[in-house]
Amino acid sequence: MPHHLTNADLHSHSTASDGTLAPGAVAARAAAAGVELWALTDHDELSGQAEAREAALDAGMAYLAGVEISVSFAGETVHIVGLGVDPGDDALRAGLLATRGGRHERARQMAAGLAAVGIAGAYEGALRHVGNPELVSRTHFARFLVESGHCADTHDVFRRYLTEGKPGYVPHQWARLGDAVRWITGAGGVAVIAHPARYRFGPSAEYALFSEFVAHGGRAVEVMTGSHSEAERQRYAGTAREFGLLASRGSDFHDPDESRTALGALPDLPGTLQPVWLALQQRVQRR
Ligand code: AMP
Numbered sequence: 001m002p003h004h005l006t007n008a009d010l011h012s013h014s015t016a017s018d019g020t021l022a023p024g025a026v027a028a029r030a031a032a033a034g035v036e037l038w039a040l041t042d043h044d045e046l047s048g049q050a051e052a053r054e055a056a057l058d059a060g061m062a063y064l065a066g067v068e069i070s071v072s073f074a075g076e077t078v079h080i081v082g083l084g085v086d087p088g089d090d091a092l093r094a095g096l097l098a099t100r101g102g103r104h105e106r107a108r109q110m111a112a113g114l115a116a117v118g119i120a121g122a123y124e125g126a127l128r129h130v131g132n133p134e135l136v137s138r139t140h141f142a143r144f145l146v147e148s149g150h151c152a153d154t155h156d157v158f159r160r161y162l163t164e165g166k167p168g169y170v171p172h173q174w175a176r177l178g179d180a181v182r183w184i185t186g187a188g189g190v191a192v193i194a195h196p197a198r199y200r201f202g203p204s205a206e207y208a209l210f211s212e213f214v215a216h217g218g219r220a221v222e223v224m225t226g227s228h229s230e231a232e233r234q235r236y237a238g239t240a241r242e243f244g245l246l247a248s249r250g251s252d253f254h255d256p257d258e259s260r261t262a263l264g265a266l267p268d269l270p271g272t273l274q275p276v277w278l279a280l281q282q283r284v285q286r287r
Pocket residue numbers: 018043070136137138139154155158159254
């Protein structure tokens with residue numbers, strides 16, 4: 001089978017960050033959906049990796065260790081996925097620990113903002129949805145606001161409460177772009193710009209993101225992702241060619257009901273792009 005037709009899903013979340021299924025359950029679901037090469041990429045966290053790898057290999061999939069690092073760049077939060085990293089790498093682990101560090105204080109401030117508009121108990125409510133106490137995220141607040149009847153669905157929550165200018169939004173300083181790329185490459189992995197169409201950049205900030213990313217040693221971009229429209233896929237296929245980047249494919253699965261895209265169900269990468277997994281053959285784990 002041509003390599004670009006491998007059913008690779010290289011972006012997904014578990015209870016180690018803001019997904020609702022345990023790593024092994026995500027693996028089982030991916031395998032059942034026909035995924036052949038899988039990566040669990042929890043936000044700023046590697047604690048799900050051992051369970052994910054074992055379950056993936058047991059289910060007959062090939063596995064790449066992964067992570068999705070939160071970065072602040074030009075006033076916006078950008079996500080950088082790392083694929084094929086060594087989960088035991090000390091510098092990567094220290095960097096992720098520091099990146100996770102401010103989440104509790106941020107969550108308390110988010111809850112204070114929500115309390116000021118009449119929504120009580122959001123901190124405790126979000127914590128009830130948390131699988132990993134170090135990883136309280138906006139997603140957990142969103143699930144609490146839906147459960148408590150304040151909003152119809154998580155998309156509604158983000159629009160009304162959790163995005164810039166809204167009562168539950170608290171600006172946060174995440175990792176620096178160059179640091180995130182170096183933690184990933186230093187741990188043997190390839191750095192990937194996640195879902196580029198989701199950032200509210202003008203053309204010059206976007207150009208700066210891609211060119212600085214490449215200058216720091218970043219090598220790939222997500223073209224096929226659950227958060228891109230067909231037009232956005234075509235647009236970032238062009239960006240991949242312009243910057244000489246490898247291309248990745250990943251659903252960004254979080255939950256069977258919340259996620260717009262099922263595991264392994266995206267269209268294949270265009271045959272004209274080089275799949276990121278070709279550069280990671282040495283890092284792929286199989287049984
Ligand atoms: P945080 O790292 O705490 O800022 O949370 C970011 C997470 O919130 C992302 O990884 C998504 O899972 C989720 N998210 C962000 N924007 C939206 C949105 N508009 N609708 C649904 N989920 C979102």
